[in-house]
Amino acid sequence: MLEDPQMHAPAPRRKPTVAALVRIAVLALLAAFAVVGLGAGTALAEEGDVAWTVRTASNSYGADRSSFSYSVNPGGRVEDTMVVANRGTAPLNLAVYAADGFTTGTGQLDLITKDKKSIGIGVWVHANPGTIAIKPGESADVPFTVTVPDNATPGDYVGGIVTSLTQPNDAEGINVERRLGIRVKLRVSGEIKPNLAIEDLHVDYAGSLNPFAKGTATVTYTIHNTGNAILSAQQTVSVSGPFGWLRTEASGIAASPELLPGESWNVTATVHGVSPALRLAATATLTPRLTDASGSTTSRKQVQATTHSWALPWMLVLLVVVLIAVIVVTPVLVRRSRARRKLREDARVQEAVEQALRNKQETQPS
Structure with missing residues (x-):
């Protein structure tokens, strides 16, 4: 279950004063701390308004699912249901819609805001109805359909189906929107081509004032998902002198997050204890990891790139x-x-x- 802090963005109704701007900033921080991630949870509206939860319905696709996941042929259609429950003490009126997903700078899945254009899940998923009214203590089923175009490109698509509550804040002169949703992962059948590329590989060497001491190499590069499947990657980075001598590996490099097709992820690795061997070779190696529809993860063929730089012991x-x-x-x-x-x-x-x-x-x- 996903609560999106980006949908809390203020929409000004009047020109704010300096004091109002400060209060708006505080509200934004409070909204950011209210994120509950992709698991189950409850979103509480501020100042005791309403609270609600969303979950997947139990049906032929399974029970107690943490998200929606489908494999569909081009031109295919899927029907499913989301359950929304009002845990508050006031009636609840929610908008329901879908949006495409993306990977944030912290490696988490998020959804684009409603004012931005979706091209996948946000276009193919349609909730019926698009708005719901729920009394306190009650719940409502929200049926939705996933309709894949005949010309859809094979591969993975990720987004979410969202419940949205917009409330005015008269004291601040803004509208505050809360979103709570569930991830939707769709694999369009066809040839799956998982592929990662290492781009913009660069290495810098910093020596020491001690002429006989070792230095530090900083290796930077970009992981680019150039295939049509969602991939993460185990990473190793090493630096060596001519002919592979004096090889030193970076330690503590975390795996990359899952990257959607077309996405990129910037990496900076620090390698300590590097000998100033005049000419350095920095090598980055990726082991792509692909997760199938059953949740099993397999390793793919390694991807490797090497660059060189001078490392003179000045x-x-x-x-x-x-x-x-x-x-x-x-x-x-x-x-x-x-x-x-x-x-x-x-x-x-x-x-x-x-x-x-x-x-x-x-x-x-x-």
């Missing part, structure tokens, strides 16, 4: 350059020093000789 290079300079320059300086001493000695001897000659000339009789 402090060590600087140390070597200084050492080479000392080795090269020292003999030159020594030779120059010796030459200068020899010149000074020759000049001293020459001066002594000249002085001796002058003294000799002065002592001879004229």
Whole structure:
């Protein structure tokens, strides 16, 4: 069961003051904390208004289902029922509709808002009726149909069937909408082509001021579901020097969330203890995991990509350059020093000789 915080978005009726904006922000935070996820649960309206629950009906598709799941041929049709119960003390008037799903930045399934265009589940699922009125303590069956077009592309589609309550907040001048729904997963029969791609693989190396210490490599890439099936992936990332030497693996890389066909997921992996081996090779490996209609998960053929980057030990290079300079320059300086001493000695001897000659000339009789 899904309560969507994105449907709590305010629709302004008047120009808000600064104080009103602050109160709106507080309401948004409270709405965000009210999320109950994809499992069973109860959505409580704020300030003691109404409360309701949604669940799957028990029928030929099963009992106590946590969500709706079907396999349908193109052009096929499915009929099912959602049960809505009013747990509050006031009459309940709800809108019922369907919407396409997407994976959020936190890896959770969410539904697009009503003002956005659906192209799959949100178009193929139709509730009858589209609105329901339920008295306190009572429940209502909401039949719906799933009609798959004849030209539907084979593969997986995910969305949800939603109950929606919109209430005005006169104090804030906004409308607040609560959504509570159940996930709908549909596999259109045909050739299933599970496939993940690794895109934009990049590695950066950061060394240490210690010329003999190891550094850290940061590997980034994007997982792109280029197939037509929902896939998650186990991930490994490694960094090595030339010829695969000095290989180091990243630790603690979590599996990717389930990605719907066409979706992407950005990954950043930090690899510690990497030797500055001049030329680094960073390799990302994915093991795609496919879940079938029965809930069983199987591993698919691994996907791998490699990129390269320089990893020069700059402090060590600087140390070597200084050492080479000392080795090269020292003999030159020594030779120059010796030459200068020899010149000074020759000049001293020459001066002594000249002085001796002058003294000799002065002592001879004229």
